[in-house]
Amino acid sequence: MAPAFDLYGAAHLGALGLTLALAILLVRHARRHPETTRRVPLVLAILLLVQFPIQLLVGFSQGALSRENLLPCQLCDIAALLGAAALLTRKQRLAEIVWFWGMAGTLNGLITPALGETFPSFRYFAFFAQHSGVVITAVYLVAGLRLTPQPGAILRAFGWIQLWLLAAGLANFLTGANYGFLRAKPDQASLLDLLGPWPYYMIALEGLALLLFALLYLPFRRRTKSSVKE
Secondary structure (H helix, E strand, C coil): CCCECCCCCHHHHHHHHHHHHHHHHHHHHHHHCHHHCCHHHHHHHHHHHHHHHHHHHHHHHCCCCCCCCCCCCCHHHHHHHHHHHHHHHCCHHHHHHHHHHHHHHHHHHHHCCCCCECCCCHHHHHHHHHHHHHHHHHHHHHHHCCCCCCCCHHHHHHHHHHHHHHHHHHHHHHHCCCHHHCCCCCCCCCHHHHCCCCCHHHHHHHHHHHHHHHHHHHHHHHHHHHHHHC
């Protein structure tokens, strides 16, 4: 058995540092070598797409599959799929969703992981490969490939997340799982601890999501206004 995960311990800080370094390096590469930017998105997309099937295979081989990990119903699972699609198609509307979901949601998962096992367990690598992959992809799409959010992006991203809430809620109802922590908070410390008991933290999360989306749109608001004036 791997030792318990230590929040902000060496394994956690190392993963966060590697995530930041890779995001910076990939953005710099995209800007300096735009002629080679087709290979990097392809590699990133493949990494995002294979993670969930690999987790299923390993979970099956270890007898660790359960209703909590059998379906790709977590927000980060959907963000990974959308990230891969955005990388392969260069669709701006997909990229903006990954930006808002990845930086407002998945990044929080990196900062306060709902993770019981630490390095060198498979669960540790699977968790950070997915969550770091989504965050790196979000930054790469927007800062590297310059697929920046456009007017109306906040409401579009918020609207799509409501559809995910309905889908995850239905999956929870049918399976008894807790996808998206819609039925209960994670056992580990997280942002949800500051938002009150269930179901009030769900309402608070809606308001917090809009606030974070608005903050994440601020760097692009001036550019949008200037382009409209021109």
